[in-house]
Amino acid sequence: MKYAWLVLGIFAARCFTTAIAFPPGDGDLWWQRWLGAQILRAHAVPRTLGSEAFTAPYAPWVPQEWLFGIAAYFGHTGLGWDLFAGGCAAAAIAALAIACGHAVRRGASPVAVALCSVFAGISLLESFGVRAQVVAWPLLALFLLLIDVDGPWCYAAVAVAALWSNWHASAMLAPVVAAAYAAGSALDERGVGVRTRRLALVAVLCAFGICLNPFGWDLPRYALSLFNNPIKSYISEWTVTNLDDLSFAIGSLPLLLLAMVLGTGGGADGATSDHRWRDLLVISAFAFLMLSAARNVAVFAIVALPIVAPALTRRVAWFAPAPARPPTDADRLARYALPAFALLMAIVVSWRLAGQIPPASGLANAPLAALGKVPGEHDIFCSDFAWCSLALGVPNERVFLDGRADPYPRDVWEDFVSVLRLDHDWRSMLDRRGVNAMVVKRNGQVDQALELIRGWRAVYTDKDYRLWLRSSSAGRQARLEPVERGIAGT
Amino acid sequence: MTATAAEGTEQPLVAAGATIPEVAYRTALAAFALAVVAAAAVAAPDSGAVFLGRFFGAAILRAHSVPLQLGAETFTAAGAYDGGIGWLGALTISLLAAAGPAALVFATMLAALATFALVELRARRAAGRPLGLAAAALAGLCALGSFGVAGGIVTAAFAAALAYVLERPGPRAAALGTLIALVWCNAAPQGLLAPVIGLCSVAGVTFGAASPSDRRWARLALAGTVLATLATPALLAYPALALEGLRIDRALAGVVSINPIEVAPLGYRIGFTLVVLVACALGIARGREGTIPLLLFGTLLALANGAYVVVFGVLVAPLLAASAAAAFPAFARGSARAPRADFASAGFAVVLAAVVAWQAGQRPAPLNGGFALATTLAADGRAHRLYCWNLDWCDAVLSSSPRVAVFMDGRVAAYPPDVRSAKADIVSVKATWRKVLNERRVDAMLVAKDHALAGLLALSPEWRAVDADDSAVLYERTAVAR
Numbered sequence: 001m002k003y004a005w006l007v008l009g010i011f012a013a014r015c016f017t018t019a020i021a022f023p024p025g026d027g028d029l030w031w032q033r034w035l036g037a038q039i040l041r042a043h044a045v046p047r048t049l050g051s052e053a054f055t056a057p058y059a060p061w062v063p064q065e066w067l068f069g070i071a072a073y074f075g076h077t078g079l080g081w082d083l084f085a086g087g088c089a090a091a092a093i094a095a096l097a098i099a100c101g102h103a104v105r106r107g108a109s110p111v112a113v114a115l116c117s118v119f120a121g122i123s124l125l126e127s128f129g130v131r132a133q134v135v136a137w138p139l140l141a142l143f144l145l146l147i148d149v150d151g152p153w154c155y156a157a158v159a160v161a162a163l164w165s166n167w168h169a170s171a172m173l174a175p176v177v178a179a180a181y182a183a184g185s186a187l188d189e190r191g192v193g194v195r196t197r198r199l200a201l202v203a204v205l206c207a208f209g210i211c212l213n214p215f216g217w218d219l220p221r222y223a224l225s226l227f228n229n230p231i232k233s234y235i236s237e238w239t240v241t242n243l244d245d246l247s248f249a250i251g252s253l254p255l256l257l258l259a260m261v262l263g264t265g266g267g268a269d270g271a272t273s274d275h276r277w278r279d280l281l282v283i284s285a286f287a288f289l290m291l292s293a294a295r296n297v298a299v300f301a302i303v304a305l306p307i308v309a310p311a312l313t314r315r316v317a318w319f320a321p322a323p324a325r326p327p328t329d330a331d332r333l334a335r336y337a338l339p340a341f342a343l344l345m346a347i348v349v350s351w352r353l354a355g356q357i358p359p360a361s362g363l364a365n366a367p368l369a370a371l372g373k374v375p376g377e378h379d380i381f382c383s384d385f386a387w388c389s390l391a392l393g394v395p396n397e398r399v400f401l402d403g404r405a406d407p408y409p410r411d412v413w414e415d416f417v418s419v420l421r422l423d424h425d426w427r428s429m430l431d432r433r434g435v436n437a438m439v440v441k442r443n444g445q446v447d448q449a450l451e452l453i454r455g456w457r458a459v460y461t462d463k464d465y466r467l468w469l470r471s472s473s474a475g476r477q478a479r480l481e482p483v484e485r486g487i488a489g490t
Numbered sequence: 491m492t493a494t495a496a497e498g499t500e501q502p503l504v505a506a507g508a509t510i511p512e513v514a515y516r517t518a519l520a521a522f523a524l525a526v527v528a529a530a531a532v533a534a535p536d537s538g539a540v541f542l543g544r545f546f547g548a549a550i551l552r553a554h555s556v557p558l559q560l561g562a563e564t565f566t567a568a569g570a571y572d573g574g575i576g577w578l579g580a581l582t583i584s585l586l587a588a589a590g591p592a593a594l595v596f597a598t599m600l601a602a603l604a605t606f607a608l609v610e611l612r613a614r615r616a617a618g619r620p621l622g623l624a625a626a627a628l629a630g631l632c633a634l635g636s637f638g639v640a641g642g643i644v645t646a647a648f649a650a651a652l653a654y655v656l657e658r659p660g661p662r663a664a665a666l667g668t669l670i671a672l673v674w675c676n677a678a679p680q681g682l683l684a685p686v687i688g689l690c691s692v693a694g695v696t697f698g699a700a701s702p703s704d705r706r707w708a709r710l711a712l713a714g715t716v717l718a719t720l721a722t723p724a725l726l727a728y729p730a731l732a733l734e735g736l737r738i739d740r741a742l743a744g745v746v747s748i749n750p751i752e753v754a755p756l757g758y759r760i761g762f763t764l765v766v767l768v769a770c771a772l773g774i775a776r777g778r779e780g781t782i783p784l785l786l787f788g789t790l791l792a793l794a795n796g797a798y799v800v801v802f803g804v805l806v807a808p809l810l811a812a813s814a815a816a817a818f819p820a821f822a823r824g825s826a827r828a829p830r831a832d833f834a835s836a837g838f839a840v841v842l843a844a845v846v847a848w849q850a851g852q853r854p855a856p857l858n859g860g861f862a863l864a865t866t867l868a869a870d871g872r873a874h875r876l877y878c879w880n881l882d883w884c885d886a887v888l889s890s891s892p893r894v895a896v897f898m899d900g901r902v903a904a905y906p907p908d909v910r911s912a913k914a915d916i917v918s919v920k921a922t923w924r925k926v927l928n929e930r931r932v933d934a935m936l937v938a939k940d941h942a943l944a945g946l947l948a949l950s951p952e953w954r955a956v957d958a959d960d961s962a963v964l965y966e967r968t969a970v971a972r
Contacts, residue, residue: 240751242750242793243740243749244743253793256766257785260766260789261773261782263769263771263773263774264771280771284767284770291763315773421940421942422944423940443920443921444919448946449945452946
């Protein structure tokens, strides 16, 4: 682990910088803060969308990131922001550190761990941000570490799964991974031994553990529904991984290639590994997930590091651990000075950044602020649905679709995409839905189309965005009927 | 347990442990051949590359020489040097197309059968026949969506042949490898992959326990494949032009589809993923570390452009068969051979292909999507300057009408960067798209129906839709339409 500390320090500095000084531009944080405020005000977690979503008022919602939303609310500005954003950075580094420690525990040499941690660290970078899934990373790493323990500590994984389910729906992976581990253990032991029975029990307990949250069974049900949810094709994070994703190309892909070359499931290396089937089942599942969606690149790296680094140590002589000998001054320096240096680097970076006002970037703050000055009620369509998150909770403003994304019904998504694609009925759809304000990317296809048609006027323009309003009240009249019918029907 | 061999003698197929009856093996082989033939029979016939091949081949036959520049068929890059890349492949497609649809289908089937036979033979060397067949099946899954003369199966056939030949270095391998590379380089830009496969072979013998003689022959074979890249009409320009023609440059993603999930969704989701998972399970067997470069090269190539997922399967599946043989020796066969039965199997597959191809040729599939609109436009008797959202559609126009000039066709590598970037700008509906179309005096647009560009054209007074089908719309400038 001695070299890995240095790697961790470098990534820590990078993550703290990104998190504190460059907050995310995808709008999620805005609706999560709004969610946190709602929870604190009502002392309950909302289970439906509100009237702020005019296309789907009172549609069922599982706000899986409720705990993160509360944290986001408290971490809005000043020291709160530093602690909150810094906490997300710390979570990412903790995930990396736990995975490194797991690899060491499984016999990986310091050099192998350092190399794999570099790849894993790179894998985290593109997905990293002040986001709920980042908080889930260390919980995944800890879960994997605990189920790998051959003893009663294994049961602590259930508590981790329960905690995990309150931060993010990816906790659904916990019972699946535990079950895969149990099956792998049975194959490794060539029978159902003590370890297999214990892991099977952990898998069952985890299935219940992930229901220990405000949503109960609805959380795993929601997570399962995502597998076949068509809205994934409209969200960039769910696009199939490709080489344009740098975290994949120079992070997870090298780890995957190492796994392919070294083999984890027993091949030629199986004789020296007592984890062959467990490792194979787990890494196969996560490799499949990674190749299926870009958002899984980071979790694959967290899973692969403790599997690939020991295999590298076993198979490649250059990575073999040095023979045991009394520690020298250099060893002591490496053992204590490197972690100290890593910690110092992270503290210095955090200290330098603390107190900075997070700049807003990549979000349509300005056009939405301009809209706020226009009297009347506005039903807004944003060409990037995440921008509309900024309008949540603003009086007299309602949104077509916002960053909460998942609870919106399929027909809303289809209408959203039909506008972006300028399908033949896109204008009638806007009329039918009663949209009377549109925030669009300047010179994007929707902006160009609005310039060509009558009935809309641009009231705000900057270098990135344009705000369009209906030039007559016709749209307003058209809006009332379907929306009111929708409310009455729920 | 023993099995009855084709010769009628009792012949164990498996050295120890579990045995697989010969009849079961032969049945599986026949079923696999049937599946390959069926897949090739239903492969899309209207690939743009087939149209382009026909056009280019006809031009060669007309001029009795290989044109080295783009002609007046394109109004954006007439005179641009393309080195006659792929002339031999184009000529072959042109001749096959002239012989009728059944000939093209039959050629596709033969290419597919040859590819998987070579994969099986290569895997069989290290892992025996059952695992050899498994390797061929694995490679077959990677080929899903790549059947068709221009669907990558020919590239896979060349790659399989070269990998098979170069695996065992020697004078015959060096000569044959050079010959294969020579034909490949003249047939397609993908011939540039030949020296890379040669380099992987050299790496294999260098890191492995090969004799000095083997190393020398492997290096000679590499030299032969490198020299073959210079023996095309493009001469010294071939490597640079072919590198562009491989379409692995990420900058091309805005012009043509290159990501695996777009190019070969089935092959990627099923075949590629399965091979990766099997590789994670088995790794590279001890003593065969020399094959690691080939594994890495195949994987990166497939990820760089989905058209090469099939090449990945062909190159990597036999390596995994060897690893499986090392991990599960019970499934690996010793030295039992049945050449007569092998020839009989090959004969069966070829006859089957001929029969199915003849049947498929009787009822050629109608053109679909934008291809039908493209041929309609070509047949209207007027001159046009056409922009195609999908380059394959423009390839179809080239071979149908000399009066229609295109903005860009499938020979992307030959087009200057400014034309490529203009094409990308139009596809992404950047603010300048109208200006580009006006400057280039485009008067016809063939656009995907569900693309925003179609919606914008529908709103533009200077354009009007003149025809449409289930997937594309044809627009003409209003002056032209009137």
